[in-house]
Amino acid sequence: MKRLITFPYRNKNLPPFSCEFGGRRPRVIDLPLIAWLTVIWVMLWSSLNWANVLTGVVVAVAVCLAFPLPQVDLGLRLHPWGILRLVTYLLYDMYTSGVKVTRQIFADRPHRAAVIAVPLRCRSDLMLTATAVAVSNVPGGSIVEVRRATATVFVHVLDADRPAELDAARRSVWRMEELTVRAFGTRDEIDRVAGPPPPAPHTGERPGDQEEGA
Amino acid sequence: MSSWLQIVDTAGAVLLLIGAAICLLGVIGMLRLPDVLSRSHAATKPQSLGMLLVLAGVALRLRSGMDLATLALIGFFQLMTGPVAAHLVARSAYRTGQIDHGELLFDELDEQLTEES
Numbered sequence: 001m002k003r004l005i006t007f008p009y010r011n012k013n014l015p016p017f018s019c020e021f022g023g024r025r026p027r028v029i030d031l032p033l034i035a036w037l038t039v040i041w042v043m044l045w046s047s048l049n050w051a052n053v054l055t056g057v058v059v060a061v062a063v064c065l066a067f068p069l070p071q072v073d074l075g076l077r078l079h080p081w082g083i084l085r086l087v088t089y090l091l092y093d094m095y096t097s098g099v100k101v102t103r104q105i106f107a108d109r110p111h112r113a114a115v116i117a118v119p120l121r122c123r124s125d126l127m128l129t130a131t132a133v134a135v136s137n138v139p140g141g142s143i144v145e146v147r148r149a150t151a152t153v154f155v156h157v158l159d160a161d162r163p164a165e166l167d168a169a170r171r172s173v174w175r176m177e178e179l180t181v182r183a184f185g186t187r188d189e190i191d192r193v194a195g196p197p198p199p200a201p202h203t204g205e206r207p208g209d210q211e212e213g214a
Numbered sequence: 215m216s217s218w219l220q221i222v223d224t225a226g227a228v229l230l231l232i233g234a235a236i237c238l239l240g241v242i243g244m245l246r247l248p249d250v251l252s253r254s255h256a257a258t259k260p261q262s263l264g265m266l267l268v269l270a271g272v273a274l275r276l277r278s279g280m281d282l283a284t285l286a287l288i289g290f291f292q293l294m295t296g297p298v299a300a301h302l303v304a305r306s307a308y309r310t311g312q313i314d315h316g317e318l319l320f321d322e323l324d325e326q327l328t329e330e331s
Contacts, residue, residue, distance in 0.1 A: 043287050046280040098236060098263040101255050105243035113252055117322040136297030137262065142255050143301045144308050154322065156251045156304065 029064045037063065076126060082183035086134070089179055093172075094137050104158050114160035115144055118173045119198045120151045122181050122189050128153075130184060134176045170197075226274030233267030236260050250307040258300045265292055 018030050034057065041056035042048055104111055120131060125148070132143050132153055145154040157169045174197045181193040243256025269285050276282070307313060 040287065043280070043283045046284055048280070094259070094263050094266070097259045101243060101259050102239050105239065105246055105256060113249075115251075115321045132301070133294065133297045136258065136300060137293075142251060142258070142304060143297070144251065144304045146301075156255070158252060158255055 027065055027068060029061065030069075033064060033069075034060045076184055077186055079183055082179070086179045086183040089176075090134065090137055093176075097137065101158070111159045112161050113156060113158050114166070115154055115156050116160075116166060116169065118153050118155055118170050120153060120173075120177050121192050121195065121198060122177060122185065123151055123192070124185075124189060127177075127181050127185055127189055130180045131173075131177045134180050135173050222274050222277070226271045229267050229271030229274065231271075233264040233269075233271060236264035236267065240264065250312055251304055254300045254304050258296055262293060262296055265289070 018028050020028050037060035038053060038056035041059060042052050045052045120128065122128060122131065128146065128148065128151060132146055135153065135155065136143055142156040143153055144156050146152075147154070153173065155169060155173060157166065159165055178193045181189045185193070237260065240256050240260035243260065244253045247253045247256055266289055269289050273282055273285050276285075
């Protein structure tokens with residue numbers, strides 16, 4: 001007889017923190033995802049009681065069964081000290097970038113913008129995404145395109161007249177990457193980020209070339 | 215005790231006002247800046263800062279646990295989804311040729327795209 005729900009301690013093939021719903025087409029659902037959706041449901045109802053928690057679990061399981069997500073290896077670790085540093089830097093950067101954009105809005109002379117390529121050191125999808133989201137908040141960063149194969153982000157920079165501005169933009173992207181990976185990354189990624197940043201591509205040279213062996 | 219409450223209320227009102235003013239700055243930027251990519255700067259950064267300040271102001275005036283959780287949820291999702299929306303606008307504008315390449319000082323993405331095709 002087939003069980004309706006199988007937990008990982010019965011079936012070692014399942015990934016950790018997940019259970020399998022039996023049936024003709026078994027579905028694997030993530031328990032942390034269920035918990036997170038339930039927390040959101042309770043927050044949206046603004047009151048914590050058993051009815052809310054139970055309906056939240058039911059709705060979360062139904063959503064996960066109805067819209068299955070592709071299985072990805074998240075590689076997500078939580079480092080509390082790193083998260084604190086990331087949040088502090090983000091808030092500070094948000095303030096400075098707000099001031100900077102405001103100054104550019106009211107500047108009389110027309111500024112020249114540019115799109116620069118910044119090669120990153122991390123390789124996992126999640127870190128790439130998290131870095132891109134974080135970079136969108138730093139001064140003079142607006143992501144135009146992300147290339148996954150070479151882990152390169154393309155950033156639109158306001159006020160690109162001075163080379164110093166471009167250097168500052170690149171350095172802030174790399175700093176954001178390091179902070180993000182130190183907050184959420186695996187040990188492997190942290191080691192990679194601790195190294196020096198990859199050489200900035202010059203015009204006409206492809207940034208992926210030096211990285212082919214890595 | 216009530217004087218403390220008054221101070222917190224006033225601080226909340228001030229934060230609300232500053233946040234709304236910063237959002238207004240973003241709108242002015244969208245009117246003044248020349249092209250899509252520059253406007254997306256103005257549309258995202260002052261907005262998210264202003265919205266966080268408005269949320270903080272509302273939190274100072276509400277002061278109850280579950281409402282604070284809802285406000286935190288609003289801030290979290292706004293910060294996660296705003297950059298994605300801005301990126302999609304920028305990307306589709308770029309790919310459909312809405313960008314005036316003469317305006318850009320230089321463009322390292324264009325070089326890579328033309329190399330590929």
